[in-house]
Amino acid sequence: MSDPALPVAPVAPVTEEPPHILVVDDDTRILALLKRFLSERGFIVTAAADAAEARRQLAALRFDLLVVDVMMPGESGLELTRSIREDSDVPILILTAMDQPDDRVSGLESGADDYLAKPFDPRELVLRVNGILRRLRQAPDLPPAAPPEGPLPLGACVFDPHRQELLRGDEVVRLTTAETALLSTLAARAGEAISREDLAELTGVAGNPRAIDVQVTRLRKKIEADPRVPRHLQTVRGRGYMLRPG
Incomplete structure (x- = not known):
């Protein structure tokens, strides 16, 4: 040094x-x-x-x-x-x-x-x-978003944004604080692509946008049938990430 x-x-x-x-x-x-x-x-x-x-x-x-x-x-x-x-x-x-x-x-x-x-x-x-x-x-340059009115289906899982719980059947899937914040943020803007930088600001995951990529990878393992071919937590090339319920 x-x-x-x-x-x-x-x-x-x-x-x-x-x-x-x-x-x-x-x-x-x-x-x-x-x-x-x-x-x-x-x-x-x-x-x-x-x-x-x-x-x-x-x-x-x-x-x-x-x-x-x-x-x-x-x-x-x-x-x-x-x-x-x-x-x-x-x-x-x-x-x-x-x-x-x-x-x-x-x-x-x-x-x-x-x-x-x-x-x-x-x-x-x-x-x-x-x-x-x-x-x-710093606050992100995004308009405020309200949580969805009800639970969001994500394949075999369901995310309850009000209780901030991810369920697979009757089982609660354990999420870290960062994963919960990321899923809640994406759920509040379901169907909308959000940049890595804005996701970092909204979730409090500070630092290199790579940190968001890591959280996305971890979250996909918990909600996707095949994390390598995600159906719900999708990458939007050049724009960021988007959550697609269904």
Whole structure:
């Protein structure tokens, strides 16, 4: 990581309470440097040396964003990210020394919102963090939509937008928070193509639009008879995604 004593990146935006960031890295030098650098730029920072400590912090505190190293002893950053994504949509920025395209895809497929390769300039890290937080606050340029009046049939499944439940027969299909938000958003505009960027804003899935692609892939596995040939959650080339009930 380059010397942080360079011209600084923009400071975190002033709000009633500064964003709280959890930094997870087993390299104590980087951990201390990031904690100091981010703190000096207006963030509240908590440090964790491994995934186990990160879990303890997540159980006790609310965070606005996580910065997670990939290569850690025991549970890796990717494994931690996948586990967090089971029940949380907190934005996650992955740090790793692996910078090949396949590594980037793996990071995003695990549920990360952004990816930064080591060595990196701390100023770029702050820009990435501020970018993710800014996208969370921005409202999409779409008119408001009301939930459907009743349940929507989706092949063998039925989605109840008011109870926000997906049913297959009498069985409730478990959805993560992100999947529920995505399905609810698409259901409110059934038959209308919505861009990845607007879906990210409407659902709170911040970061690279690739994160929406990952959520769509997961959701298709739960509602489609053949996720490879989706009938209900369709890709509209050049426009985004659309939900077709039936």
